[in-house]
Amino acid sequence: MTRDAAPATRHPSTTEDLGCLRWVLAVPLVLLHLIAAGCCSMALAIRPSGTWDDDARAGIVLACALTLATSALALLITVAPSVRRAMGPWWLAPPLxxxxxxxxxxxxxx
Known part of the structure:
Protein backbone atom coordinates (compact mmCIF):
# COMPACT_ATOMS: atom_id res chain seq x y z
CA MET A 1 0.00 0.00 0.00
CA THR A 2 1.44 3.32 -1.00
CA ARG A 3 1.12 6.32 1.10
CA ASP A 4 -0.34 9.39 -0.55
CA ALA A 5 1.27 12.73 0.02
CA ALA A 6 -0.31 14.61 2.85
CA PRO A 7 -3.04 16.88 1.57
CA ALA A 8 -2.18 20.53 1.63
CA THR A 9 -3.45 22.11 4.79
CA ARG A 10 -5.84 24.92 4.31
CA HIS A 11 -4.90 28.21 5.86
CA PRO A 12 -7.50 30.91 6.29
CA SER A 13 -7.08 33.55 3.70
CA THR A 14 -5.29 36.69 4.69
CA THR A 15 -8.06 38.92 3.40
CA GLU A 16 -10.63 37.22 5.62
CA ASP A 17 -8.37 37.71 8.64
CA LEU A 18 -7.81 41.36 7.77
CA GLY A 19 -11.52 41.92 7.27
CA CYS A 20 -12.31 40.63 10.74
CA LEU A 21 -9.42 42.57 12.26
CA ARG A 22 -10.57 45.74 10.53
CA TRP A 23 -14.01 45.42 12.09
CA VAL A 24 -12.58 44.71 15.52
CA LEU A 25 -10.33 47.77 15.32
CA ALA A 26 -12.73 50.06 13.46
CA VAL A 27 -15.54 49.94 16.01
CA PRO A 28 -13.59 51.43 18.96
CA LEU A 29 -11.77 53.87 16.68
CA VAL A 30 -15.02 55.16 15.19
CA LEU A 31 -16.52 55.50 18.67
CA LEU A 32 -13.47 57.46 19.86
CA HIS A 33 -13.63 59.68 16.77
CA LEU A 34 -17.33 60.36 17.35
CA ILE A 35 -16.73 61.25 21.00
CA ALA A 36 -13.85 63.54 20.03
CA ALA A 37 -15.92 65.16 17.27
CA GLY A 38 -18.82 65.76 19.68
CA CYS A 39 -16.54 67.36 22.27
CA CYS A 40 -14.84 69.44 19.59
CA SER A 41 -18.14 70.69 18.21
CA MET A 42 -19.21 71.57 21.74
CA ALA A 43 -16.00 73.53 22.24
CA LEU A 44 -16.66 75.43 19.02
CA ALA A 45 -20.33 76.06 19.83
CA ILE A 46 -19.84 77.50 23.32
CA ARG A 47 -19.52 81.28 23.27
CA PRO A 48 -18.80 83.35 26.37
CA SER A 49 -21.37 86.10 26.98
CA GLY A 50 -18.70 88.54 28.05
CA THR A 51 -15.41 88.94 29.83
CA TRP A 52 -17.08 87.95 33.09
CA ASP A 53 -18.35 84.56 31.81
CA ASP A 54 -15.83 82.22 33.40
CA ASP A 55 -18.20 79.25 33.29
CA ALA A 56 -18.32 79.31 29.47
CA ARG A 57 -14.53 79.50 29.34
CA ALA A 58 -14.30 76.53 31.70
CA GLY A 59 -16.71 74.61 29.46
CA ILE A 60 -14.59 75.38 26.41
CA VAL A 61 -11.42 74.27 28.18
CA LEU A 62 -13.10 71.06 29.39
CA ALA A 63 -14.44 70.24 25.91
CA CYS A 64 -11.02 70.90 24.38
CA ALA A 65 -9.29 68.75 27.00
CA LEU A 66 -11.73 65.88 26.39
CA THR A 67 -11.22 66.22 22.64
CA LEU A 68 -7.45 66.11 23.05
CA ALA A 69 -7.64 63.11 25.39
CA THR A 70 -9.89 61.02 23.14
CA SER A 71 -7.93 62.03 20.05
CA ALA A 72 -4.68 61.05 21.76
CA LEU A 73 -6.12 57.66 22.70
CA ALA A 74 -7.34 57.07 19.14
CA LEU A 75 -3.96 58.17 17.80
CA LEU A 76 -2.13 55.79 20.15
CA ILE A 77 -4.28 52.90 18.96
CA THR A 78 -3.80 53.83 15.32
CA VAL A 79 -0.02 54.30 15.54
CA ALA A 80 0.60 50.66 16.45
CA PRO A 81 2.27 48.92 13.49
CA SER A 82 -0.21 46.04 13.38
CA VAL A 83 -3.13 48.46 13.33
CA ARG A 84 -1.56 50.62 10.60
CA ARG A 85 -0.96 47.50 8.48
CA ALA A 86 -4.56 46.38 8.85
CA MET A 87 -6.36 49.74 8.76
CA GLY A 88 -4.23 52.01 6.61
CA PRO A 89 -2.67 55.40 7.28
CA TRP A 90 -5.78 57.50 6.64
CA TRP A 91 -7.10 56.52 10.08
CA LEU A 92 -4.48 58.90 11.49
CA ALA A 93 -6.25 61.93 9.98
CA PRO A 94 -9.37 62.28 12.19
CA PRO A 95 -7.57 62.36 15.56
CA LEU A 96 -4.90 64.67 14.21
Missing amino acids: ILGVVAAVRWALVD
Whole structure:
Protein backbone atom coordinates (compact mmCIF):
# COMPACT_ATOMS: atom_id res chain seq x y z
CA MET A 1 0.00 0.00 0.00
CA THR A 2 1.44 3.32 -1.00
CA ARG A 3 1.12 6.32 1.10
CA ASP A 4 -0.34 9.39 -0.55
CA ALA A 5 1.27 12.73 0.02
CA ALA A 6 -0.31 14.61 2.85
CA PRO A 7 -3.04 16.88 1.57
CA ALA A 8 -2.18 20.53 1.63
CA THR A 9 -3.45 22.11 4.79
CA ARG A 10 -5.84 24.92 4.31
CA HIS A 11 -4.90 28.21 5.86
CA PRO A 12 -7.50 30.91 6.29
CA SER A 13 -7.08 33.55 3.70
CA THR A 14 -5.29 36.69 4.69
CA THR A 15 -8.06 38.92 3.40
CA GLU A 16 -10.63 37.22 5.62
CA ASP A 17 -8.37 37.71 8.64
CA LEU A 18 -7.81 41.36 7.77
CA GLY A 19 -11.52 41.92 7.27
CA CYS A 20 -12.31 40.63 10.74
CA LEU A 21 -9.42 42.57 12.26
CA ARG A 22 -10.57 45.74 10.53
CA TRP A 23 -14.01 45.42 12.09
CA VAL A 24 -12.58 44.71 15.52
CA LEU A 25 -10.33 47.77 15.32
CA ALA A 26 -12.73 50.06 13.46
CA VAL A 27 -15.54 49.94 16.01
CA PRO A 28 -13.59 51.43 18.96
CA LEU A 29 -11.77 53.87 16.68
CA VAL A 30 -15.02 55.16 15.19
CA LEU A 31 -16.52 55.50 18.67
CA LEU A 32 -13.47 57.46 19.86
CA HIS A 33 -13.63 59.68 16.77
CA LEU A 34 -17.33 60.36 17.35
CA ILE A 35 -16.73 61.25 21.00
CA ALA A 36 -13.85 63.54 20.03
CA ALA A 37 -15.92 65.16 17.27
CA GLY A 38 -18.82 65.76 19.68
CA CYS A 39 -16.54 67.36 22.27
CA CYS A 40 -14.84 69.44 19.59
CA SER A 41 -18.14 70.69 18.21
CA MET A 42 -19.21 71.57 21.74
CA ALA A 43 -16.00 73.53 22.24
CA LEU A 44 -16.66 75.43 19.02
CA ALA A 45 -20.33 76.06 19.83
CA ILE A 46 -19.84 77.50 23.32
CA ARG A 47 -19.52 81.28 23.27
CA PRO A 48 -18.80 83.35 26.37
CA SER A 49 -21.37 86.10 26.98
CA GLY A 50 -18.70 88.54 28.05
CA THR A 51 -15.41 88.94 29.83
CA TRP A 52 -17.08 87.95 33.09
CA ASP A 53 -18.35 84.56 31.81
CA ASP A 54 -15.83 82.22 33.40
CA ASP A 55 -18.20 79.25 33.29
CA ALA A 56 -18.32 79.31 29.47
CA ARG A 57 -14.53 79.50 29.34
CA ALA A 58 -14.30 76.53 31.70
CA GLY A 59 -16.71 74.61 29.46
CA ILE A 60 -14.59 75.38 26.41
CA VAL A 61 -11.42 74.27 28.18
CA LEU A 62 -13.10 71.06 29.39
CA ALA A 63 -14.44 70.24 25.91
CA CYS A 64 -11.02 70.90 24.38
CA ALA A 65 -9.29 68.75 27.00
CA LEU A 66 -11.73 65.88 26.39
CA THR A 67 -11.22 66.22 22.64
CA LEU A 68 -7.45 66.11 23.05
CA ALA A 69 -7.64 63.11 25.39
CA THR A 70 -9.89 61.02 23.14
CA SER A 71 -7.93 62.03 20.05
CA ALA A 72 -4.68 61.05 21.76
CA LEU A 73 -6.12 57.66 22.70
CA ALA A 74 -7.34 57.07 19.14
CA LEU A 75 -3.96 58.17 17.80
CA LEU A 76 -2.13 55.79 20.15
CA ILE A 77 -4.28 52.90 18.96
CA THR A 78 -3.80 53.83 15.32
CA VAL A 79 -0.02 54.30 15.54
CA ALA A 80 0.60 50.66 16.45
CA PRO A 81 2.27 48.92 13.49
CA SER A 82 -0.21 46.04 13.38
CA VAL A 83 -3.13 48.46 13.33
CA ARG A 84 -1.56 50.62 10.60
CA ARG A 85 -0.96 47.50 8.48
CA ALA A 86 -4.56 46.38 8.85
CA MET A 87 -6.36 49.74 8.76
CA GLY A 88 -4.23 52.01 6.61
CA PRO A 89 -2.67 55.40 7.28
CA TRP A 90 -5.78 57.50 6.64
CA TRP A 91 -7.10 56.52 10.08
CA LEU A 92 -4.48 58.90 11.49
CA ALA A 93 -6.25 61.93 9.98
CA PRO A 94 -9.37 62.28 12.19
CA PRO A 95 -7.57 62.36 15.56
CA LEU A 96 -4.90 64.67 14.21
CA ILE A 97 -7.41 67.12 12.71
CA LEU A 98 -9.67 67.09 15.77
CA GLY A 99 -6.67 67.51 18.07
CA VAL A 100 -5.37 70.50 16.13
CA VAL A 101 -8.81 72.15 16.07
CA ALA A 102 -9.21 71.62 19.82
CA ALA A 103 -5.72 72.94 20.57
CA VAL A 104 -6.31 76.07 18.49
CA ARG A 105 -9.70 76.68 20.15
CA TRP A 106 -8.14 76.24 23.58
CA ALA A 107 -5.38 78.69 22.71
CA LEU A 108 -7.85 81.25 21.38
CA VAL A 109 -10.34 81.19 24.25
CA ASP A 110 -11.58 84.78 24.52
